[in-house]
Each structure stands twice: as structure tokens, then as C-alpha cells.
Amino acid sequence: MWGYVGRRILVLGPMLVLVSVVVFLLLRWGAGDPALTYLRLSQIPPTPQALADARSALGLDRPLGAQYLGWLARAVRLDFGTSYVTRRPVLGDLLYYLPATLELAGVSLLLTIVVSVPLGVLAALHRESLLDNLTRVLAFTGVSMPSFWLGFLLVYAFSVQLHWLPPMGRGGVAHLVLPAITLALMSTCINIRLLRGSLLEHLHARSVLYARVRGIRERWVIGRHVLQNALIPVVTALGMHIGELLGGAVIVEIIFAWPGVGRYAVSAIYNRDYPVMQCFTLLMTVIFVGCNLAVDILYAWLDPRIRFGRENTA
Amino acid sequence: MSCEGSPVRRGLLVAALVVIGALAAAALLAPWVAPHDPTAIDLARKLQPPGKGCFLGTDHLGRDLWSRLVYGARVSIGTVVAIVALILVLSLAVGCTAGYAGGWVDALLMRACDLFLTFPTFILAMFLIGVLGTGLVNVILAIAFTHWAWYARIVRALVLTLKQRNYVLAARVAGTSRGRILIRHILPPVLAQLAILATLDIGHMMLHVSGLSFLGLGVQPPTPEWGVMINDARQYVWTQPALILYPGLMIFLTVMAFNIPGDHLRDVLDPVVRTQGA
Numbered sequence: 205m206w207g208y209v210g211r212r213i214l215v216l217g218p219m220l221v222l223v224s225v226v227v228f229l230l231l232r233w234g235a236g237d238p239a240l241t242y243l244r245l246s247q248i249p250p251t252p253q254a255l256a257d258a259r260s261a262l263g264l265d266r267p268l269g270a271q272y273l274g275w276l277a278r279a280v281r282l283d284f285g286t287s288y289v290t291r292r293p294v295l296g297d298l299l300y301y302l303p304a305t306l307e308l309a310g311v312s313l314l315l316t317i318v319v320s321v322p323l324g325v326l327a328a329l330h331r332e333s334l335l336d337n338l339t340r341v342l343a344f345t346g347v348s349m350p351s352f353w354l355g356f357l358l359v360y361a362f363s364v365q366l367h368w369l370p371p372m373g374r375g376g377v378a379h380l381v382l383p384a385i386t387l388a389l390m391s392t393c394i395n396i397r398l399l400r401g402s403l404l405e406h407l408h409a410r411s412v413l414y415a416r417v418r419g420i421r422e423r424w425v426i427g428r429h430v431l432q433n434a435l436i437p438v439v440t441a442l443g444m445h446i447g448e449l450l451g452g453a454v455i456v457e458i459i460f461a462w463p464g465v466g467r468y469a470v471s472a473i474y475n476r477d478y479p480v481m482q483c484f485t486l487l488m489t490v491i492f493v494g495c496n497l498a499v500d501i502l503y504a505w506l507d508p509r510i511r512f513g514r515e516n517t518a
Numbered sequence: 519m520s521c522e523g524s525p526v527r528r529g530l531l532v533a534a535l536v537v538i539g540a541l542a543a544a545a546l547l548a549p550w551v552a553p554h555d556p557t558a559i560d561l562a563r564k565l566q567p568p569g570k571g572c573f574l575g576t577d578h579l580g581r582d583l584w585s586r587l588v589y590g591a592r593v594s595i596g597t598v599v600a601i602v603a604l605i606l607v608l609s610l611a612v613g614c615t616a617g618y619a620g621g622w623v624d625a626l627l628m629r630a631c632d633l634f635l636t637f638p639t640f641i642l643a644m645f646l647i648g649v650l651g652t653g654l655v656n657v658i659l660a661i662a663f664t665h666w667a668w669y670a671r672i673v674r675a676l677v678l679t680l681k682q683r684n685y686v687l688a689a690r691v692a693g694t695s696r697g698r699i700l701i702r703h704i705l706p707p708v709l710a711q712l713a714i715l716a717t718l719d720i721g722h723m724m725l726h727v728s729g730l731s732f733l734g735l736g737v738q739p740p741t742p743e744w745g746v747m748i749n750d751a752r753q754y755v756w757t758q759p760a761l762i763l764y765p766g767l768m769i770f771l772t773v774m775a776f777n778i779p780g781d782h783l784r785d786v787l788d789p790v791v792r793t794q795g796a
Contacts, residue, residue, distance in 0.1 A: 353770065451641055485644075
């Protein structure tokens with residue numbers, strides 16, 4: 205299994221370099237002129253002389269390849285440039301806001317798992333029961349609900365009307381409740397149905413029938429033989445949910461004035477603060493890829509076919 | 519799945535199709551359905567409660583809420599149609615080339631798809647908007663550009679299986695040209711599958727479009743787009759929650775109306791998608 209993990213990590217490096225090339229090229233081919241933006245945000249009148257100075261200061265007059273290699277050389281030393289707006293190193297700014305985003309996304313992920321696993325199991329065990337049908341309705345609702353609307357509905361109900369929870373900002377646990385629910389709803393709904401479907405498939409597997417024939421306790425059959433196998437597709441989907449959570453976090457941060465990287469990035473996009481946009485996109489992609497790697501490792505560990513299959517070939 | 523033919527489920531499907539039909543009608547006939555110009559500002563009549571003339575009231579600039587909701591259907595459905603069309607063209611071109619050419623072309627194109635699938639979708643769409651600028655056309659480009667890779671891989675997989683089918687092999691033996699085989703025997707079934715897969719995805723794409731618009735990165739005011747309307751009304755959550763309630767309800771119902779038939783199609787197609795798709 206470790207050979208498999210090692211190979212996955214080795215592929216990751218070149219992939220991330222390619223990602224950075226794509227991001228770099230898109231920025232250069234985009235509609236805007238970074239030098240002009242730089243002058244506008246520095247409030248310097250864009251005279252031809254000032255533009256030429258800004259171009260050479262930002263290295264825009266050099267050939268594209270040289271620009272990229274220069275950027276890469278600095279990026280390897282974790283220097284992603286300075287923000288045109290705040291004049292501080294971009295990575296420092298982003299890392300300052302990152303913990304808030306990770307807290308929000310992490311709690312939402314946890315909420316998703318804690319809620320969807322028991323509900324999925326119950327829905328599968330009591331098929332066509334009231335609970336099963338309720339989760340079906342919930343699944344449709346959750347998948348179709350725009351998070352920015354759900355957020356406002358929750359704020360309206362629990363902050364404006366009931367005064368139970370704060371409508372915005374970051375603070376104690378109370379501040380986390382509404383944003384986390386808003387962010388977690390969609391993944392939770394998808395997960396419940398996914399787990400239910402997967403469980404139903406495995407409930408009728410031969411190994412389960414055999415376990416029952418051997419007289420093993422039902423609780424053990426469900427836990428050991430059904431749930432563990434049924435979790436495999438759910439774990440695979442988890443990687444996809446993490447991407448959705450990172451994107452969804454941006455919207456949730458805006459609704460609840462949550463001081464995370466998403467809010468910082470959206471204002472950077474308004475301003476066309478190119479170094480921030482570039483670093484934000486790369487940072488989120490690295491987190492996404494890292495989480496997917498973790499998911500793949502978990503998957504290999506859960507699924508003996510992969511664990512042993514790969515070891516034999518390695 | 520379990521209750522494929524249950525009356526409740528069939529009723530839901532019919533209801534969803536009726537909603538889609540109504541939305542399409544509203545989109546096509548907006549100028550006749552809407553009583554007012556959706557962008558006509560009248561500050562003297564701002565934040566009016568529901569009443570004569572405008573039965574859902576007016577927004578903070580005195581624009582008729584109902585008219586804006588009706589025109590919103592036009593924007594929502596229009597963008598999604600454009601996005602799906604763009605994705606179909608892009609993924610067919612890349613997927614067919616990769617599946618048909620094979621060899622290094624195939625390898626190169628598939629690595630390019632992998633590369634696009636490495637990014638978190640919404641984050642990449644935000645970045646593209648940052649690069650291209652905001653506005654309707656750029657939102658369409660950004661969403662299409664972030665979703666095509668998955669479709670291209672499915673097209674390639676479909677082409678690879680279809681290539682081995684007996685009728686295609688027979689056509690080749692009979693001396694039919696490559697281009698003709700592609701157009702006559704490969705494209706139609708691929709297109710049918712893709713159209714169905716795109717239907718499954720429409721709700722999701724709509725949420726992305728209105729999400730970007732909500733952030734101020736998508737369709738721009740004064741265009742009557744539902745996400746924009748919610749963003750416009752944010753500061754009135756305390757006093758005029760209806761301004762947020764109705765546009766959100768429209769997004770919710772529209773996305774749901776597209777998800778319900780999608781779910782039925784998924785049940786019908788599940789084995790096909792599972793064995794031939796990603």
C-alpha cells in the first residue's frame with residue numbers, strides 16, 4: 205500500500221506545476237493589463253512613463269517563459285508576490301485568513317459525516333419507512349437549495365425573528381452554527397442517499413447471507429460486513445464534496461461576514477488584485493488535491509482489493 | 519430504484535415538467551407576461567408592499583418585483599442553454615478526437631482533462647471571472663470551461679466502446695470513410711447520452727451561475743437575474759425579507775424542477791453510466 209501512496213505523491217508534484225502554468229497563462233492572456241491595474245490600485249496616473257516603469261518593475265516586459273520561471277523560482281521559496289492593494293506578501297495575508305475558512309469547512313465536513321451516516325443507515329434498514337421517505341424529500345430539497353438563500357432564511361428565522369443566534373461574524377460556537385449548517389446541507393443530503401443506496405446493495409451480498417447463516421449477531425453483520433463495504437463509494441464521493449465545500453465556503457463567508465480567505469479573494473477579484481487571485485486559486489487547489497490524496501489513501505485502506513492488489517504488483 | 523413507478527414519484531415528475539414548461543413560457547413570453555419594464559427605476563415607489571399594479575411589491579429602486587422575477591427566468595434558462603451547448607461542442611470535439619485518434623493525441627487530451635479536473639470547480643470559475651471580467655457572456659464561458667472536462671472523458675469512453683461495436687466494424691469493412699462512420703454511427707448515440715447527462719447537471723450549473731451572480735462576479739445589475747436580486751436585497755433582510763424570499767424561491771423551484779427528471783433519467787441509465795462513464 206505504501207508503494208501506491210508513494211506513487212500518488214510523486215505524480216502530485218508535476219501536476220501542481222502544470223496547474224500553476226495554466227493559472228499563470230490564463231492571467232497573462234486575460235483581458236486585463238496587470239501594469240494598468242497596479243497603477244490604478246496604487247493611485248498613480250497611468251502616464252506612458254509610469255506604465256513602462258510598472259511593466260519593468262513587475263517583470264512584464266520579459267518573455268513569457270522567463271516570467272513564469274522567475275515566478276516559479278520565487279514560489280518555491282513561498283514568495284507569491286505582494287498584494288497590489290494591501291502591499292503585504294500575498295501568502296501571509298491568505299494564511300492569516302485561512303484558519304477561519306478551514307474551521308468553517310472542517311466543521312461542515314464533520315457535520316456532514318455525523319449526520320449522514322446514521323441517517324443513511326437508518327433509511328436503508330427501514331426502507332420505505334417514514335424516515336426513508338423523509339430523507340428522500342430532504343435530498344431533493346438540499347440539492348436544489350441555493351446556499352445563499354438558505355443562509356438568509358436561517359438568518360431571518362434564527363436571528364431576526366427568534367434572536368437565538370448571531371447573524372454574522374466569527375466568535376464562539378454560536379457564531380458557527382448557521383454558517384456550518386448552510387455549508388453542510390448539500391453534501392449531507394447527497395451523502396445520506398448515497399450511503400443508503402450503497403448499503404442496500406451490500407445488504408443482499410452473498411457474504412452477508414453467509415454471515416447470517418453462520419449465526420453472527422445482526423448488529424455485527426451490519427457493522428462489519430455491510431457498513432464497511434458500503435462506506436467505500438461514500439469515501440470516494442467525499443473528495444468531490446471537499447471541492448464543493450471549498451467553493452461553497454466562499455459564498456457562506458460572504459453571507460455571514462465570516463472572515464475567511466473566500467471573502468478576501470472576492471474583494472481581490474473586484475479589484476483585480478492579480479497576485480492574490482493567483483495565490484488563492486493555487487492554495488485552494490493544493491488543499492483540494494491534498495484532501496483528495498488523503499481520501500484515496502483512506503479508500504485504499506478500506507478496500508482490501510486495492511490494498512493487496514497494488515502490493516502484489518509493486 | 520425502489521419505487522420507480524410510485525404514483526407520488528410520477529406526480530412529482532409531471533409537476534416538475536409543468537414547472538419547466540411554465541418557466542420556458544415565461545422566458546419566451548416575458549415581455550407579455552410581465553406587467554412592467556423590469557429595469558424601470560421609480561424611486562417614488564420604492565419598497566412598496568404588494569398592491570395594485572405590482573402584486574409582489576417593488577424593490578429598493580421601485581422596480582416591479584414580479585416583472586423582474588419573470589425576466590429572471592429568461593436569464594436563467596438562457597444562460598444554462600448556452601452553457602450546455604458550449605459544453606456539448608467542446609466535449610464532443612475533444613472526446614471524439616481523443617477516442618478516435620488514440621495514441622499520443624489521446625494521451626495528451628486526457629491529461630489536459632485531468633488537469634482541469636484537478637481544480638475545485640467553483641474556485642476555478644471565480645478565477646476565470648477575475649481574469650475575463652464579470653458579465654453574462656463571461657459567466658457562461660467560465661462555467662462551461664470548468665465543466666467540459668468531465669464530459670469530454672465520458673465522450674471518449676463512449677467512443678471507445680462504440681468503435682468496437684459490430685455495426686461500426688461492419689461499416690469499416692464495407693469501406694465507409696472515417697468521417698462518415700463518425701457522423702453516422704458514433705455521433706448520434708454519443709449525443710443522446712450526453713444530452714441526458716447534461717440534464718442531470720443543469721440544476722447544479724444554475725446554482726453556480728446564480729452563486730457567482732450573488733457574489734457580484736456574475737451577471738451584473740440591473741439585469742434581472744435571481745442571484746443578483748438576492749445580492750441587491752441583502753441589506754433589507756431585516757425589513758423586507760420578501761425581496762430575498764421570492765428570487766430564492768424561484769432558483770430553488772427551477773433547480774428542483776430540473777433535478778427531478780434528472781433523477782428519473784439517472785435511474786433508467788444508471789448501469790450505462792456506471793459501466794461506460796467516468
